[in-house]
Amino acid sequence: MFLLDTIDNLPRCPVSNSLMQVFLGTLKETGARDVPLLYKLRHTQEKLRQKCGVPSIQCQSELGNVFYMNDIRSIITKDWANPQTRPHIHVYPEVPEGGIREVWHANKWRHKMDTRMLSPMYDAGAGKHFYVNELAKLQDGTFVIPIRWVVVHGEVHADAFTVTIDQSVSHALRPLKQVQQLEAE
Structure with a gap:
């Protein structure tokens, strides 16, 4: 079934029902076991x-031309769910060594892009999640408010504000200065 489906879906090489019947008949004549009926093959392909x-969406241009495009939401969903592609997806801007080579190396991600458009969370493992614009405590006891996650030398860091407690105002927090590349641990 797998090989027949592969042959039937080769790009730029359509296989008609008549030709597929020839393949199926040839397989039966040569003694292959469990050769499906054409109906069963087509039914299995439709279920798959x-x-x-990835569904195709019908669209119409301003001039009335009809065209189809693949559903980008489905493609992105499959990329994130696939354990072979997921490690290659870059969700944080990166400070590159040796100049800009990829789109995620651009300073625009780091300095000009609206932070609401960037990844809001960092998963530190072991059930520890850190979010932008929320108070976080570092291992040394310092409080920070991360505003953007960024990768430096392969490790996730945060552009963040340090936070101090003003004893003259009860429980008030105020940011003192922005700290570049402060590690959120």
Whole structure:
């Protein structure tokens, strides 16, 4: 079934129902076991498309031309769910060594982009999650408010404000200065 589906879905090489019937008949004549009927093959392919495929969305241009495009939400969902592609997705801006080579190296991500458009959370493992614009305590006891996650030398750091407690105002927190590349641990 897998090989027949692969042959049937080769790009730029469509296989008609008549040709697929020839393949199936040839397989039966040569003694292959469990050769499916054409109906069963097509039914299985449709179930796979519904379950695992990327749907095409019909669109119409301003001039009335009809075209189809793949659903980008489905593609992104599959990339994030795939254990082989997920490690290659960059969610934080990166301070590169040796100049800008990739889009996530750009200073725009780091200094000009609206922080609401960037990743709001860092997963430090062991059930520890840190969020931007929320108070966090570092291992040395310092309080910070991360505003942006950034990768430096392969490790996640935070652009953050340090926080001090003003004893003259009960329980008031105020940011003193922005700290570049402060590690959120």
